[in-house]
Amino acid sequence: MARKKAWHDLIPLDALEPGDATPVLFAGRELAVFDGKEGISVAHARCTHGAANLCDGYFDGRNIECPLHQGLFDARTGAVLAAPARVPLRMIECRVADGIVQVLL
Numbered sequence: 001m002a003r004k005k006a007w008h009d010l011i012p013l014d015a016l017e018p019g020d021a022t023p024v025l026f027a028g029r030e031l032a033v034f035d036g037k038e039g040i041s042v043a044h045a046r047c048t049h050g051a052a053n054l055c056d057g058y059f060d061g062r063n064i065e066c067p068l069h070q071g072l073f074d075a076r077t078g079a080v081l082a083a084p085a086r087v088p089l090r091m092i093e094c095r096v097a098d099g100i101v102q103v104l105l
Contacts, residue, residue: 040096
């Protein structure tokens with residue numbers, strides 16, 4: 001039987017790097033929490049091309065650039081914006097509740 005998804009607390013909003021990507025280890029998964037111009041988003045932290053940690057890359061408030069080969073992703077949708085990356089980021093549904101970033105897993 002499939003498990004039902006539930007909201008889980010991830011990180012307090014005030015613990016985020018303002019306007020940047022914050023690394024979070026949750027249930028053995030490396031996640032990136034993006035404090036973007038249009039809100040918070042969460043993705044798996046590893047680049048789909050070279051497996052570099054995207055939290056070490058350049059984040060302009062909308063797009064995240066991989067620090068290894070400069071692949072570019074939309075941090076809101078996970079879409080690939082520049083080569084050499086070809087596979088989109090795996091995004092995780094999130095929300096902010098009572099000052100806590102939560103993820104739906």
